[in-house]
Amino acid sequence: MIRTLPRWVLLPAALGALLVVLPVVALVLRTDPAGALALVTSPAALDALGLSLGTAVVATVACVVLGAPLALVLARTRFPGQRVVRALVLLPLVLPPVVGGLALLHTFGRRGLLGTPLELLGVQVPFTTVAVVVAQTFVALPFLVLGLEGALRTLDDRVEDVAATLGAGPTTVLRRVTLPRVLPGLASGAVLAFARALGEFGATITFAGALPGVTQTLPLEIYLQRSADPDAAVALAVLLVVVALAVTVGVHATGAPTSAGRGPGRHGGPDDRAGQAAGAGAGRTAPDGGPGAAAAPVPVSPAGAVRPAAALRIAVRVPDRGLDVTLDVAPGQVVAVLGENGAGKSTLLAAVAGLVPGEGEVRVDGVDVTRAPPRDRHVGWVGQRPLLLEHLDVLDDVAFGPRSRGAGRRLSRERATVALARVGAGHLAGRRGHALSGGQAQRVSLARALATEPRLLLLDEPFAALDVGVAAHARTLLLGLARQEPRTTLLVTHDLLDVLVLADRVVVLADGRVVEDGPVAEVLARPRSAFAARLAGVHLVTGTVVASADGPARGGAAGGAAGGAAGEEHEVTVDAGAGLVLVGTSTEPLTVGEPAAAVVEPRAVAVHTVRPTGSPRNVVPVRLTDLEPSGALVRVRGTAAGGVVLAADLTPRAVAALALTPGTDAWFTVKAAELAVHARPAAPAPGATLVG
Numbered sequence: 001m002i003r004t005l006p007r008w009v010l011l012p013a014a015l016g017a018l019l020v021v022l023p024v025v026a027l028v029l030r031t032d033p034a035g036a037l038a039l040v041t042s043p044a045a046l047d048a049l050g051l052s053l054g055t056a057v058v059a060t061v062a063c064v065v066l067g068a069p070l071a072l073v074l075a076r077t078r079f080p081g082q083r084v085v086r087a088l089v090l091l092p093l094v095l096p097p098v099v100g101g102l103a104l105l106h107t108f109g110r111r112g113l114l115g116t117p118l119e120l121l122g123v124q125v126p127f128t129t130v131a132v133v134v135a136q137t138f139v140a141l142p143f144l145v146l147g148l149e150g151a152l153r154t155l156d157d158r159v160e161d162v163a164a165t166l167g168a169g170p171t172t173v174l175r176r177v178t179l180p181r182v183l184p185g186l187a188s189g190a191v192l193a194f195a196r197a198l199g200e201f202g203a204t205i206t207f208a209g210a211l212p213g214v215t216q217t218l219p220l221e222i223y224l225q226r227s228a229d230p231d232a233a234v235a236l237a238v239l240l241v242v243v244a245l246a247v248t249v250g251v252h253a254t255g256a257p258t259s260a261g262r263g264p265g266r267h268g269g270p271d272d273r274a275g276q277a278a279g280a281g282a283g284r285t286a287p288d289g290g291p292g293a294a295a296a297p298v299p300v301s302p303a304g305a306v307r308p309a310a311a312l313r314i315a316v317r318v319p320d321r322g323l324d325v326t327l328d329v330a331p332g333q334v335v336a337v338l339g340e341n342g343a344g345k346s347t348l349l350a351a352v353a354g355l356v357p358g359e360g361e362v363r364v365d366g367v368d369v370t371r372a373p374p375r376d377r378h379v380g381w382v383g384q385r386p387l388l389l390e391h392l393d394v395l396d397d398v399a400f401g402p403r404s405r406g407a408g409r410r411l412s413r414e415r416a417t418v419a420l421a422r423v424g425a426g427h428l429a430g431r432r433g434h435a436l437s438g439g440q441a442q443r444v445s446l447a448r449a450l451a452t453e454p455r456l457l458l459l460d461e462p463f464a465a466l467d468v469g470v471a472a473h474a475r476t477l478l479l480g481l482a483r484q485e486p487r488t489t490l491l492v493t494h495d496l497l498d499v500l501v502l503a504d505r506v507v508v509l510a511d512g513r514v515v516e517d518g519p520v521a522e523v524l525a526r527p528r529s530a531f532a533a534r535l536a537g538v539h540l541v542t543g544t545v546v547a548s549a550d551g552p553a554r555g556g557a558a559g560g561a562a563g564g565a566a567g568e569e570h571e572v573t574v575d576a577g578a579g580l581v582l583v584g585t586s587t588e589p590l591t592v593g594e595p596a597a598a599v600v601e602p603r604a605v606a607v608h609t610v611r612p613t614g615s616p617r618n619v620v621p622v623r624l625t626d627l628e629p630s631g632a633l634v635r636v637r638g639t640a641a642g643g644v645v646l647a648a649d650l651t652p653r654a655v656a657a658l659a660l661t662p663g664t665d666a667w668f669t670v671k672a673a674e675l676a677v678h679a680r681p682a683a684p685a686p687g688a689t690l691v692g
């Protein structure tokens, strides 16, 4: 039974439980069952019990009404002094209740802060039943706030962002997404608050007194009976314990999240594979002809009328995240957005979706949506994680968007059914999100985005969390959808396959700026940024052109420039700094002093353990850093002057013959003809960028 816990933990755990249970048992043993019944059913006892239950229920409702918004503000907003506010709200947890009672007296009492205005209105709070409720709420509120705030913080609030992009306003998001998802947390917070209110004593006796039938709750009755009739006190104490236990156990049992409705589990059964196969190709039937065959993607139906693709103009700045990007995207174009971690790709998408505040402008088909909230931007956003609304079944999750945009329940479900069918997930309609495999969940997430017929599709690494095979299916599915219905799309990815299969254009971001932008084939053939070079499987050294020969000079010799004519191959020398000078060839007109990138494929690099003599134009001394398999070859990396990393692909036999190991000093050689030099838009520090 104890699989991961050390056995010794049982001892302190048992002692802790005993410390709580033993005194209660002692209390029960001390009770005389025959006499107890008469004592607890006496009018005074029943009055006190009724008052306790009634006031505790009202106090719990007050805690929910006041505490839930408080928890939401604390968990979902940022404002100066937030920590202080939280500490003050939670103060009653650590304050002796009698101190709380005194504080309430000085607030609502005759000479208290609010006492005089209340008196003018003819309202008297202290020593009334209202005072009991106020005292109970005062001490119980922190339990609700703490429970709910904790639950809110453990939720992924990006689900709320997704709901906003699907067309839901803030109140709808709160009502249909946030609150249902934290219901178990809210329920347990309310139970704790109720239990605390039921047992409240110190603040009540100080602020409300002990007037039988008015303010004398059960804890007060027990206290007062202690000296007058100890047996009655014990009997009433047991009654209080029983009531408190019944309520907490009962509500916990109903409020706890259930596992009912779970299907075959996150990684699915055979049904799962069939579904994935069905999603693999638009319009194809599942190869096994199983359930997936019926669930194959279907063409768009009238229920999901297609909007024409939109032109997109982005000129956004998000200063606190260092993003400054200007892009014009043609209708129906699929732009792969690439870049190192932290380059700003997700921020760009979030700015377009309206999820992060930015400056500048976003125009969709010429319409300025810069200041529009996410729900009015008509974007479909799909992230790395599916972020499904797990409190709904798949059909209602996908119907959430159309419903938020004003379609009735039936029409929304019809649209959801069509969208699910389009991604080959129709057979999943009745399941809950937690009962889907990763690939299935991601297809549902895509269907949900498509169900609102977005003008733009924003895909933030949609396949990154999927297994290779499942990602391939999802990629093919997306391709099929894009062919059926071209849609302007920004696709963040780190995967060359996504770029090759799905994108028309590549934009590379670095430090929040566009450093490369062009058609896919062009960028991969002539990468100018480290990231694009790595993606294309080549290495890249940046530097400055110091000589450009073998071609006619461009524009005479003005400014000392030399250069080759565009289209003619000519030799170019690039200084990468730290003494590393490389000679390559270029077909671009390059000017001395211009930033340039020298690109080399690892298979064109030869490795020597003694300095070579003879023909190669580039002989670079390196220290080997690592060796790793690269297909049937071994990729050998070495660091040259200035920290520049270069790589060579060798056969395992050559690696063995040369006895190459990390730390070996060697020479990499490359022919000038194998080193392609391209102009770069801007130069990072020369020679500092190299990838592999």
Ligand SMILES: Nc1ncnc2c1ncn2[C@@H]1O[C@H](COP(=O)(O)OP(=O)(O)OP(=O)(O)O)[C@@H](O)[C@H]1O
Binding pocket: 320, 321, 322, 339, 340, 341, 342, 343, 344, 345, 346, 347, 348
């Ligand atoms: N919630 C946030 N609050 C503040 N700064 C953030 C937040 N999220 C990201 N950043 C910062 O904004 C910059 C851009 O991050 P972003 O997540 O857009 O990069 P990315 O290119 O999508 O990276 P990755 O490939 O790792 O997802 C980074 O400097 C990052 O630290």
